[in-house]
Amino acid sequence: MTAQTASAASEKKLQVNITYNGTTLAFDYSAHEEGEALYKQAFHRFGVPESEQAGIALYLPDNTTEISPKVSLEQSHVQPHTTLILRGRQSGGGG
Numbered sequence: 001m002t003a004q005t006a007s008a009a010s011e012k013k014l015q016v017n018i019t020y021n022g023t024t025l026a027f028d029y030s031a032h033e034e035g036e037a038l039y040k041q042a043f044h045r046f047g048v049p050e051s052e053q054a055g056i057a058l059y060l061p062d063n064t065t066e067i068s069p070k071v072s073l074e075q076s077h078v079q080p081h082t083t084l085i086l087r088g089r090q091s092g093g094g095g
Contacts, residue, residue: 016078018058020046020086035076036069042086059085 013028016038025045029038035058043053058067060077063085067076078084 014080016080017083018042018046018086019083020048024083029073029078031074031078032072034070035067035073035078038067038073038078039069046086048086055088056086057089059087061085063087 013030015026015028017024017026018038020042023046027038027041027045029041039053039058042048042058043050043056048056059065060067061082061084065077066089067073067078067084
């Protein structure tokens with residue numbers, strides 16, 4: 001693989017769907033981007049108020065594995081052409 005080919009591959013935009021409150025939108029991302037970039041895109045496009053963002057997270061299609069904003073999307077196991085879920089975090093308290 002040449003340096004040019006490696007560079008082109010690393011910049012390749014991938015696509016993932018995110019669903020939030022019954023609406024699903026497509027998002028472009030790069031595998032090396034931190035999760036925070038995808039969080040920001042999703043909050044903006046879905047119009048999530050800043051006051052609510054801390055209680056909302058992105059989840060893998062299994063709807064239990066939270067995507068960390070501090071590691072790359074590749075490290076978080078985000079796969080192209082899948083649907084992620086943007087929803088409120090579960091409260092940690094027992095009941």
